Amino acid sequence: MRLEHEWLTFKGVILRHFKEFVSYRASVLATIIWPLPLLALNVYQYLGLASEQQVGQILSSKYGISSFSGMIILGTVVYLLYNRMLWGTGASLQEERFNGTIEALLLTPANRMTILLASGFSSLLEGAWWIVGVFLLSWIIFGVQPAVSDWGAVIVALLSTMIALVAVGVFFASFFVLTRAADQLATSLQAPIRYASGVAFPVAALPVVFQLLAYILPVTYGIEALRSTVVQQGTLAGLVWVLGPLYIFTFVLIVTGHFVLRRVEAQAKRTGSLYKI
Amino acid sequence: MDLSIKTNSLVGLLGPNGAGKTTTIKLLSTLLLPDEGTATVNGFDVSRQANEVRSCIGVVTGGERGLYWRLTGRENLLFFARLYGVREDMARPRIDELLKLFELDDRADDNVEKYSRGMKQRLHLIRGLVHDPPILLLDEPTLGLDPNSAVVVREFIKEKLQRNQGKTILLTTHYMEEADQLCDKIAIIDHGKVIANDTPGELKTGLRKTDVLRINATGVPSSLSSDLKQVEGVEEVKMSVIDPVTGLTELLVHTRDAEESLPQLTELMVKSGVRIRLIEQSKPSLEDVFINLTGRRLRD
Numbered sequence: 305m306r307l308e309h310e311w312l313t314f315k316g317v318i319l320r321h322f323k324e325f326v327s328y329r330a331s332v333l334a335t336i337i338w339p340l341p342l343l344a345l346n347v348y349q350y351l352g353l354a355s356e357q358q359v360g361q362i363l364s365s366k367y368g369i370s371s372f373s374g375m376i377i378l379g380t381v382v383y384l385l386y387n388r389m390l391w392g393t394g395a396s397l398q399e400e401r402f403n404g405t406i407e408a409l410l411l412t413p414a415n416r417m418t419i420l421l422a423s424g425f426s427s428l429l430e431g432a433w434w435i436v437g438v439f440l441l442s443w444i445i446f447g448v449q450p451a452v453s454d455w456g457a458v459i460v461a462l463l464s465t466m467i468a469l470v471a472v473g474v475f476f477a478s479f480f481v482l483t484r485a486a487d488q489l490a491t492s493l494q495a496p497i498r499y500a501s502g503v504a505f506p507v508a509a510l511p512v513v514f515q516l517l518a519y520i521l522p523v524t525y526g527i528e529a530l531r532s533t534v535v536q537q538g539t540l541a542g543l544v545w546v547l548g549p550l551y552i553f554t555f556v557l558i559v560t561g562h563f564v565l566r567r568v569e570a571q572a573k574r575t576g577s578l579y580k581i
Numbered sequence: 582m583d584l585s586i587k588t589n590s591l592v593g594l595l596g597p598n599g600a601g602k603t604t605t606i607k608l609l610s611t612l613l614l615p616d617e618g619t620a621t622v623n624g625f626d627v628s629r630q631a632n633e634v635r636s637c638i639g640v641v642t643g644g645e646r647g648l649y650w651r652l653t654g655r656e657n658l659l660f661f662a663r664l665y666g667v668r669e670d671m672a673r674p675r676i677d678e679l680l681k682l683f684e685l686d687d688r689a690d691d692n693v694e695k696y697s698r699g700m701k702q703r704l705h706l707i708r709g710l711v712h713d714p715p716i717l718l719l720d721e722p723t724l725g726l727d728p729n730s731a732v733v734v735r736e737f738i739k740e741k742l743q744r745n746q747g748k749t750i751l752l753t754t755h756y757m758e759e760a761d762q763l764c765d766k767i768a769i770i771d772h773g774k775v776i777a778n779d780t781p782g783e784l785k786t787g788l789r790k791t792d793v794l795r796i797n798a799t800g801v802p803s804s805l806s807s808d809l810k811q812v813e814g815v816e817e818v819k820m821s822v823i824d825p826v827t828g829l830t831e832l833l834v835h836t837r838d839a840e841e842s843l844p845q846l847t848e849l850m851v852k853s854g855v856r857i858r859l860i861e862q863s864k865p866s867l868e869d870v871f872i873n874l875t876g877r878r879l880r881d
Contacts, residue, residue: 308666312664312667312668312669313663313664315663316659316660316664317660319660320649320656323651324652327651327692328651403646403649404645404646405646407612407642407647408648408661408708409664410612411610411635411638412635412661412664412665413633413635413636413664413666414664419664570614572612573613573614574613576607576613
């Protein structure tokens with residue numbers, strides 16, 4: 305019975321998000337267009353300095369990266385999905401409040417975590433275009449050839465990264481609801497993550513301090529996992545060192561998000577307000 | 582506050598702004614925790630069994646918020662039905678029935694953003710009923726509705742929900758006539774305390790021990806109230822300014838015998854320079870009961 309309720313909640317939230325998403329045509333258009341210049345920016349900042357072969361040689365000899373375009377495309381895809389989580393799931397509760405629907409939502413006996421997780425998966429579905437579209441474009445425009453030796457590993461890497469990103473969204477959502485400045489916070493979290501997780505360059509190119517920072521970000525592990533399996537013939541066994549920390553982060557983020565959300569709701573019940581910051 | 586509501590009764594919660602009506606509804610619907618004391622709904626404690634409470638209540642608030650504007654009316658209802666754990670094969674026919682009952686069936690597949698305020702309010706009501714809860718908490722359910730829609734909603738609450746379906750209903754309203762017409766019992770609260778709790782008839786009878794003279798006048802000095810109390814038979818005088826610009830003031834004079842007191846009262850007022858606009862002997866209304874108990878009008 306409880307499981308059926310969870311499923312109904314999950315399905316309800318996903319269908320609602322999808323209907324709302326497609327009802328804003330400008331939003332759909334932006335979702336399609338936005339990744340393209342970002343991808344081009346990441347590629348041409350290299351090609352402005354040297355030819356693709358030269359860049360490829362440097363990356364290969366210095367960092368062991370076999371595909372320059374593949375490195376950038378995979379980094380960009382994960383970063384785009386991260387952004388989707390930040391603005392979609394992260395800001396979802398805040399948006400409910402602005403729309404005046406949060407009270408109606410909290411009046412239901414639905415599991416709050418299920419609502420947030422469903423919101424996260426909705427964001428992934430909306431961002432699925434980025435995975436498919438960007439890959440297709442990368443083949444067409446940049447001639448990227450995937451070097452896959454283990455498709456199972458690719459699927460595991462992709463799913464693990466997606467689940468980790470949902471956890472990131474849940475984590476942010478539970479904190480963003482505490483403040484009226486969620487939009488500003490989300491904006492301020494874009495560039496640092498883009499920099500520190502090595503979206504458009506190898507993390508090894510960063511100063512040591514920032515490399516340490518990079519490895520406390522789940523986005524970094526997601527990018528590494530996909531780069532390893534899609535363009536570097538990585539296998540499942542070789543992914544352990546990446547997926548291990550990724551799962552730990554996923555677990556920690558979900559548990560922390562759940563705990564914070566419960567605290568936030570308890571506080572709202574005591575004070576009549578969600579705002580803290 | 583000490584208040585208990587019997588199963589299958591319709592109780593009105595009245596009080597001036599800030600008296601604690603909405604806080605009570607929020608507390609009973611688990612949106613707020615009591616600072617002290619306990620509250621139970623359908624036998625479930627609102628603090629410790631919040632989910633059980635949420636499952637057995639339907640909450641309807643007034644206003645335009647609380648709905649997803651980019652979704653159709655039907656999609657909104659299906660969404661909330663799912664969140665209440667109602668299976669689709671049960672939810673869909675119920676939603677169809679409710680949409681028809683509230684005359685929204687022909688607009689059910691329009692986005693809510695295209696609805697009038699009255700339609701949104703009716704959709705709020707349906708949302709509160711979509712999981713068929715035994716208890717309803719209605720916070721200003723007819724707020725902003727045109728008179729015709731308000732009549733439909735009131736009839737539905739009384740006839741369908743209470744009489745036919747046996748629901749237990751707690752209702753807050755700013756409309757005295759609504760409370761008078763609908764409620765089996767009325768609890769008047771002020772400053773978070775229940776100061777009266779009885780049937781509308783009993784509340785009015787309680788006030789009918791004296792005659793009530795309603796006097797509208799201008800140029801009323803502040804000392805008039807105490808002067809009028811000196812007149813033989815006068816037990817109480819309530820004074821409230823109706824129009825601050827013209828100074829139009831309403832006096833409610835409770836006297837043992839209106840006919841006997843009236844000549845002396847008018848003489849005293851004329852001598853004080855008061856210009857009398859209206860004098861009528863009124864039967865106590867629920868509004869009089871309210872003013873007598875709280876010293877304020879409901880809309881104050």
